[in-house]
Amino acid sequence: MEVPLKAVVLVSGGLDSATVLAIARKQGFAIHAISFDYGQRHRFELLAAARVCKSMGVSDHVVCRVDTNIFRGSALTNDIPVPHNRNETEMSHGIPVTYVPARNTIFLSIALGLAESVGVNDLFIGVNAVDYSGYPDCRPEFIAAFETMANLATRAGVEGHHLTVHTPLISLTKADIIRRGLTLGVDYGLTHSCYDPDASGVSCGECDSCQLRLRGFREANAVDPIRYRSGQSGQSGQSGHERKQ
Amino acid sequence: MEVPLKAVVLVSGGLDSATVLAIARKQGFAIHAISFDYGQRHRFELLAAARVCKSMGVSDHVVCRVDTNIFRGSALTNDIPVPHNRNETEMSHGIPVTYVPARNTIFLSIALGLAESVGVNDLFIGVNAVDYSGYPDCRPEFIAAFETMANLATRAGVEGHHLTVHTPLISLTKADIIRRGLTLGVDYGLTHSCYDPDASGVSCGECDSCQLRLRGFREANAVDPIRYRSGQSGQSGQSGHERKQ
Numbered sequence: 001m002e003v004p005l006k007a008v009v010l011v012s013g014g015l016d017s018a019t020v021l022a023i024a025r026k027q028g029f030a031i032h033a034i035s036f037d038y039g040q041r042h043r044f045e046l047l048a049a050a051r052v053c054k055s056m057g058v059s060d061h062v063v064c065r066v067d068t069n070i071f072r073g074s075a076l077t078n079d080i081p082v083p084h085n086r087n088e089t090e091m092s093h094g095i096p097v098t099y100v101p102a103r104n105t106i107f108l109s110i111a112l113g114l115a116e117s118v119g120v121n122d123l124f125i126g127v128n129a130v131d132y133s134g135y136p137d138c139r140p141e142f143i144a145a146f147e148t149m150a151n152l153a154t155r156a157g158v159e160g161h162h163l164t165v166h167t168p169l170i171s172l173t174k175a176d177i178i179r180r181g182l183t184l185g186v187d188y189g190l191t192h193s194c195y196d197p198d199a200s201g202v203s204c205g206e207c208d209s210c211q212l213r214l215r216g217f218r219e220a221n222a223v224d225p226i227r228y229r230s231g232q233s234g235q236s237g238q239s240g241h242e243r244k245q
Numbered sequence: 246m247e248v249p250l251k252a253v254v255l256v257s258g259g260l261d262s263a264t265v266l267a268i269a270r271k272q273g274f275a276i277h278a279i280s281f282d283y284g285q286r287h288r289f290e291l292l293a294a295a296r297v298c299k300s301m302g303v304s305d306h307v308v309c310r311v312d313t314n315i316f317r318g319s320a321l322t323n324d325i326p327v328p329h330n331r332n333e334t335e336m337s338h339g340i341p342v343t344y345v346p347a348r349n350t351i352f353l354s355i356a357l358g359l360a361e362s363v364g365v366n367d368l369f370i371g372v373n374a375v376d377y378s379g380y381p382d383c384r385p386e387f388i389a390a391f392e393t394m395a396n397l398a399t400r401a402g403v404e405g406h407h408l409t410v411h412t413p414l415i416s417l418t419k420a421d422i423i424r425r426g427l428t429l430g431v432d433y434g435l436t437h438s439c440y441d442p443d444a445s446g447v448s449c450g451e452c453d454s455c456q457l458r459l460r461g462f463r464e465a466n467a468v469d470p471i472r473y474r475s476g477q478s479g480q481s482g483q484s485g486h487e488r489k490q
Binding site for chain 2: 106137
């Protein structure tokens with residue numbers, strides 16, 4: 001019996017990483033999933049990560065705590081309001097307040113340590129350079145530099161094997177990602193994207209992450225199965241800018 | 246009044262990082278110190294880190310928790326015996342069981358996030374490629390690759406300033422480091438290096454870290470002010486290999 005290749009997959013509980021998990025499985029990898037408890041303001045994405053893993057039969061799922069809330073200035077880990085209803089021009093310029101400094105670097109580094117500890121040479125992360133909200137650590141040049149560094153940081157560099165950071169979504173639009181995930185059977189109803197959910201975990205529909213998600217479903221002519229506040233709907237065809245407050 | 250440049254300094258509580266802290270201060274940097282609670286088997290190095298910072302007047306010191314004990318296979322974070330009394334040939338070949346996968350990558354990544362969040366472009370870390378115990382993430386090529394990656398991962402890459410990873414110890418022997426620290430007034434009695442201290446924090450004198458430290462003090466013709474178990478002594482001139490069990 002052939003032993004399947006193993007991969008470490010970063011699973012945030014969001015739409016992108018759920019799709020990446022499905023892609024890695026489709027490619028035949030046995031999965032070590034890792035999520036991060038990084039001091040985020042809410043726990044809904046960790047609950048979503050667990051649901052997503054379970055739905056894809058991934059039993060090897062660890063949650064690593066890392067206190068990035070020691071950093072100041074991010075709306076995702078500090079008491080700073082998440083912006084709502086920014087328009088596309090606002091979203092496409094500059095680094096937003098939801099940026100957590102070096103987050104992908106930190107998450108990939110910890111995933112790298114996990115990979116090394118379980119003898120895995122393949123890492124998967126759902127970064128995306130198209131609908132990417134302006135984060136510097138979602139760009140292909142960052143990923144390439146991380147991979148180079150990772151191969152020097154670990155046994156790989158000493159023992160002569162090669163670590164690869166797979167970013168299957170990097171050049172896809174959000175609509176492409178959703179289409180890809182739907183063909184792979186991803187249940188997006190299990191995922192959580194909102195930066196600013198209410199106390200029950202219902203998404204706001206207005207933060208950058210919700211807006212990118214809703215636009216992605218519209219452009220993919222698909223229905224977003226999650227609930228939104230204030231009667232907003234993820235139904236295909238409705239414009240985010242026409243939604244009522 | 247001129248505002249001092251600020252630096253983030255990784256402070257483990259060990260001899261090397263105490264020296265780096267003194268060097269960064271001597272260079273005129275105001276210090277943001279960071280230490281890591283990473284699931285290590287004992288807390289003595291965190292206590293030492295706090296003592297070292299206090300002794301150098303560094304009040305801005307954060308401890309970041311990161312659960313690298315999710316990784317298997319390291320004697321520093323798992324229930325695996327720390328090797329004692331390895332000889333120089335054993336120490337100079339291969340990656341030892343005390344290696345924590347990707348540890349410096351993870352620590353530098355978190356320090357990078359802190360640096361970015363407080364607007365700092367200079368990071369200091371006490372890695373050393375001479376008496377380095379065989380860890381791949383202590384090599385100059387790793388540090389260079391990390392710096393390249395860091396400049397792409399953060400606002401630096403977007404906003405056009407440059408992050409520098411300073412490694413003032415990288416080409417020094419342990420004896421050189423100790424001599425340098427002594428001229429800068431470092432109190433090595435506050436530091437902790439042992440991988441396998443007893444319940445009171447007294448160092449074993451036999452693990453790789455103790456052996457490198459003791460040899461460093463001998464070669465620097467200096468006295469190691471910390472206590473060792475079993476009547477071992479850090480007095481100058483005594484050979485580690487002659488010490489009694």
